Amino acid sequence: MKKSHIIGIAMIIISAIILITAVGDMSTYATLEAAKKSGDRVKIAGVLAKNKPMEYNPEKDPNWFSFYLTDTENKTEKVILLKPKPQDFERSEQVILTGSYENGIFVADEVLTKCPSKYKDEEIALRKKSSNQSRQ
Amino acid sequence: MEEIQYVNEHLWPGRIGNFALMLSFCASILSAVSYYIHTNSKTEKKWDKIGRSSFFVHGISAFVLIACIFYVMYHKMFEYRYVIEHASDDLPMKYILSAFWEGQEGSFLLWVFWHVILGFVFIRQKSKFEAPVMCIISVIQMVILTMVLGVYVGVGEWVYKVGSNPILLLRDTIDLPLFTNAEYVSLLQGNGLNLLLQNYWMTIHPPTLFLGFASTAFPFALAVAGLWTKEHKAWLAPALKWSLFSGAILGIGILMGGAWAYEALTFGGYWAWDPVENTSLVPWLILVAGIHTNLVSKSTGYSIRSTYMFYLLCFLLIIYSTFLTRSGILGETSVHAFTEMGLELQLVFFVGLFTLIALYNFIKNYKGIPAPPKEEAFLSREFWMFIGSLVLLFSGALISFSSSLPVFNKIIQFFDPEYVGRVIKDPIPHYNKYQIWIAVFIALLSGIGIFLRYGTPKKNLKPLFVHIGRSTLISIALVILFEQWLGLYVWQYRVLMFASAFTVVSNIDYLISFLKGNLKMGASVLSHVGFGLMIIGVLASGLNQEVISSNRFAMTGIMEDQKLGSxxxxxxxxxxxxxxxxxxxxxxxxxxxxxxxxxxxxxxxxxxxxxxxxxxxxxxxxxxxxxxxxxxxxxxxxxxxxxxFIQVSGLPPSKRDIELAHAQEDTLNYIPYEVAVGDTFETERSFAILNSIDYLPGHRDYDSEENDLGVGLNFSFREKKGDSTYNAQPALGLSGNLIYQYPDKMNRLNTKIRIKEAFFEEMYTAEENLNYEGHILKQGDQIKFNDYSLTLKEFDRNPEDPNYQKEDGDIPVAAILEVEHEGRLKELKPIYVLRKNRPFSVKAYDPELGIHIRFSNIFPKDESFEIKVAKDNRVFDKVPVEIAENVPATxxxxxxxKIFPGINLFWLGSSLMMFGLALGFIRRRKLKS
Structure with missing residues (x-):
């Protein structure tokens, strides 16, 4: 058997081990319910509950933002994000949070928001009449 | 239906563009077919001429198409769909290029463009592989052009739209009620370029990256050509040149992406293991693996099979990356993929077709690829380089596997719709934990391998061990030194630091001991040193990032485990x-x-x-x-x-959204006050005093250039609790006929104050309401007007006044008058002008004194002059102001x-790596084979 074959086989075995252990790094998107039960660090996909209050007061703490998230099981709950409020959050189509339950509330430290694409076929921007200018 | 005659449409660029597109597409087919026949035929050797001319026609018409798109974008012809999607009236010219390749169609054409340029270069080289290589390139071009064809293919009920055409009119792509208006063009307005993309990186990063992508097609095509013509050795030399070039350019392209993310975007670093980043990194890793086996095979005859495999795989991975980033499949796992646009099937076809071409040729000819019967010696350079390449392949495979998770999810869901897709929870640690060992291996292999030679090793191994021992000791010292500067924290990182230092030291050692400092021969040395430095930079800046913007005292008590925000x-x-x-x-x-x-x-x-x-x-x-x-x-x-590194990560609501700001202003409760100068008055939260009236307002936004006239007030507010004093300087300004308010805000006091506009009229009397009084006087005379006294001092024949614009033939003269009022003395200069024998006057006005003076006539006979004087009807004794309290601070x-320590090591190292590749290319460019 050639040396390179041995090394090749060794690499394949190592990759297999790595990929098996890497399963722990992957998960399905959790739901609020499941995250609460397990207490694990998970990713939750959901949408912003637009009729519920959002709380962000950078004067008090710029790294604290709370809002209501509706998960895939249609459960809505208040969650906390330990980051400044993402730009354009109100218009997001989907919110993905990474975090875990702490003292009965889901606390996330990573967020990804998916926004509707800038251009949609139906939206053709028309010229507006020039509006009055104002200072201040 | 009656045909509408549209106004202001420009149809000819579209017609030329579409013709060029079709011609380019057909020519690429003809080119591919001709070159194919030429390669396969043993007797007919004239088809290459047809292939060459067709490729030329293909290239030129692709340029014409691109030029047409630029033309309509440059002239902002919004009747074209691609223009309205990507350009706008206010888009600066310097971003036209960026807008062109912002869209999928434009970036496909950019790719086509580079293939054409590189194809022309390849044809000029008169390689013996011209026909098979250009055949493959033409097929690639043909497939990419289908992405922008925009034609419908139908069989019975089933209709499929092939590609998205960037040079179609908007009204040909969608149906809107708007198009019943013959003048619809004048109503259109572009969507413009995403503001995030409006910077110079967007101008330089995509073309570099696409040149990198395009150049990987040539090692691929040469590999196919080698298999096809069974010239298993002759293709190696040209392939090495092309892949060195490609490695340098693609690498620079990827690095530019990192620099963009770091410099201009707020990703907070240069690499985030985002799928889009990964799928351009992996082909580069495979390409670099191929360069190594290519060097081996050229020198020793070993590793020809792996060289084939790496170059074939590299381009396949490029197309795979195209598929991932453009099909929308990455969805939420990536922050910067294109949005989907219905090209999925075509992209799958693209990947599939070339995988088949590669596999077919590789498997069919595998047995015929020469390989020396004896295995490489353990202490030979070729063996270590081969292992290094395998490690790179291994790295690429791991990264690809994790980045392809969304693809696996889709495939499993196809068979099992119930399946819930999986995602990587925390990508950065996931990738890092495996890739650090890859980096350790690569660094050690490249550090030791450089001292080995091709073929049978020397008998005397002592010098080898001396060099390795020396480098080991120096590297250990460097690890210790590094820890004096920054932290490494755990043993894994110490090992990585050691390995990186080792490759730097031993490669420099090699450069000094064997190459005698000859950098020209040391392209590989430079790349390896660069690699080591880059990893050291990663350790320095990645592990030791320090957040400045945290204040332990201000932030306590928010979270239990004190995850301090940044x-x-x-x-x-x-x-x-x-x-x-x-x-x-x-x-x-x-x-x-x-x-x-x-x-x-x-x-x-x-x-x-x-x-x-x-x-x-x-x-x-x-x-x-x-x-x-x-x-x-x-x-x-x-x-x-x-x-x-700093960024503004949050703003008050009213500074984020003008609507919110207006809404907030509307909720303020303004309470009116009437105050006289020197008065102290009380509000809910403060005691306030009006100190003075200012005729040149001190409000920070007041601009005396913008306003003809202004008035400001100086207030002091003393807080009831807290006892701090704040100043406010609200103002009013007159510009033309409009009065503008300049409210002033004391954020700390949460108080806002503004002057009522009516005050302006109480302060200043309009011209038509003034009662001018005429006086005749001579130079030196003094007159009385109410409680003003005016003295005519002298004249100025070259008067300057913002309200007077001198014209040719004017004869102006200004009277210089000294005005005294309540102890204040001022000089005023009304102007008398003769323009074309008709006189008029330019008024002099002093807002503080409230006096208006006109120089209305000259009597040359007795050297006397007429002056008309009026004064403002200042009837007020109190100023009307409005004060709102409990105003949110803005x-x-x-x-x-954040501090990124040692980040320059990263940039230096990675640039050095690419420079090494480029140097290798430049050195070989001149060599004939």
Whole structure:
């Protein structure tokens, strides 16, 4: 058997081990319910509950933002994000949070928001009449 | 239906463009077919001429198509779909290129463009592989052009749209009621280029990256050509040249992406293991593996099979990456993929077709590829290089596997619709934990391998061990030194640091001992040193990032386990101390739709002694209508050994959205007050006093150039509780016929004050309401007017006055009058002008004295002059103002500041790596084979 074959086989075995252990790094998107039960660090996909209050007061703490998230099981709950409020959050189509339950509330430290694409076929921007200018 | 005659449409660029597109597409087919026949035929050797001319026609018409698209974009012809999607009236010319390749169609054409240029270069080289290589390139071109064809293919009920055509009219792509209007073109307005993409990186990064992509097609095509013509050795030399070029360019392209992310975007680093980044890195890794086996095979005859495999795989991975980033399959796992646009099937076809071409040729000819019967010696360079390449392949496979998770999810879901897709929870640690071992291996292999030679090793191994031993000792010392500077924290990182230092030291050792400092021969040495330095830079900047913007005292008690946030709130003009820096948000200015913040940093030692002072200017960009913040651009201060990176991470609501600001203003409860100068009065929260009236208002936004006339008030407010005093300077300004309010706000007092506009009329009397009184006087005379006294001092024949614009033939003369009023003395200069024998006068006015003077006539006979005087009817004794309290503060920001130590090692190392590749290319470019 050639040396390179041995090394090749060794690499394949190592990759297999790595990929098996890497399963722990992957998960399905959790739901609020499941995250609460397990207490694990998970990713939750959901949408912003637009009729519920959002709380962000950078004067008090710029790294604290709370809002209501509706998960895939249609459960809505208040969650906390330990980051400044993402730009354009109100218009997001989907919110993905990474975090875990702490003292009965889901606390996330990573967020990804998916926004509707800038251009949609139906939206053709028309010229507006020039509006009055104002200072201040 | 009656045909509508549209007005202002420009149809000819579309017609030319579409013709060029079709011609280019057909020519690529003809070129592919001709070159194919030429390659396969043993007797007919004329088909290459047809292939060559067709490729030429294909290339030129592709250029014409691109030129047409540029033409319509440059002239903002919004009747074209691609223009309305990607350009707008206010898009600066310098971003036209960016707008062109912002869309999928434009970037496909950019790719086509580079293939054409490189194809022309290849044809000029008169390679013996011209026919098979150009056949493959033509097929690639044909497939890419289908992405922009925009034709419908139908069989019975089933209709499929092939590609998306960028040179179609908007009205040909969608149906809108708007198109019943013959003048619809004048109503259109472009969507414009995403503000995030409006910077120079967007101009330079895509073309570089696509040149990198395009250049990988040539090693691929040469590999196919080698298999096809069974010339298993002759293709190796040209392939090496092309892949060195490709490695350098693709690498630079990827690095530019990292630099963009780091410099201008707020990703907070240069690499985030995002699927889009990964799928361009993996082909590069495979290409580099191929370069190594290519070198081996050229020198020793070993590894020809792996060279084939790597070059074939590299281009397949490029197409796979195209599929991932453009099909929309990455969805939420990536922050910067294209949005989907119905090209999925075509992209799958693209990947599938070339996988088949590669596999067919490789498997069919595998047995015929020569390989030396004896295995490589253990201590030979070729063996270590081969192992290194396998490690790179291994790295690429791991990265690809994880990045392809969304693809696996889709495939499993196809068979099992119930299946819930999986995602990687925390990508960065996931990738890092495996890739650090790859880096360790690569560094050690390249550090030792460089001292080995091709073929049978020397008998005497002592010098080898001396060199390795020496490098080991120096590297250990470097690890210790590094830990004096920054932390490595765990043994794994110490091992990585050691390995990286080892490759740097031993490669430099090799350069000095064997190459005698000849850099020209040392392309590989430079690349390996670069690799080591880059990893050291990663360890320095990645592990030792330090957040400045946290204030342990201000942030306690929010979370149990104290995950300290990395943003901090800064109030205007209130210095805040954070980790050795005093930071002051001193001002912000809004220009167009960009608000730039001025942040002053003062670094101090333990005794609060200033060590260093500097200012940084991060900004936020608003959407055109100020409805939201579109982007925030960080600012970075660079040092040799570190960067200080800051960004504005949060704004008060009213500064984020103009609607919110208006809504907030509407909820304020303004209470009217009437106050006289010197009066003290009481509001809910303060005692206030009107100190004085100002005729040149001191309000920060008041601009005497913009306003014809203004008045300001100076107030002092003393807070009832707290006892602090604040000043406010509200103002009114007159510009043309409009009166503007300049309210003033005391953020700390949460109070806003404005002057009622009516006051302006009480202050200043309009011209038509003035009662002028005429006086005749001579030079030196003094007259009385109410309680003013005026003296005619002298004349000025070259008067200057903002209200008087001199014209040719004018004869102006100004009377210089000294005016005295209540102890104040002023000089005023009304002007008398003769223009074409017709006289008129330019008034002199002093807002403080409230006096209007006109120089209305000259009587040359007795040298006397007529002056008309009027005064403002100032009837007020009190100023009407309005004060609102409990106003939310708007003068703060949330700021994030980080230190990236040693980041320059990363940039230096990675650039050196690419420079090494480029040097290898330049050295070989001149060689014939």
């Amino acid at each position: 943003s901090i709130t800064l109030y205007s003009k209130m210095p805040m101390f954070m980790n050795g820096y005093w930071v002051t948000y001193s001002s912000d200015t809004l220009e167009n739709h960009i608000r730039t913040y001025t942040l002053d940093f003062r670094k101090v030692d333990e005794n609060n002694k200033t060590l260093e002072e500097f200012t940084l200017y991060p900004n936020v960009m608003y959407e055109k209508d100020f409805s939201k913040v579109a982007a925030n651009n960080p600012d970075t201060r660079h040092y040799i050994n570190r960067d200080i 003068d703060y920001i949330a700021m994030e500041a």
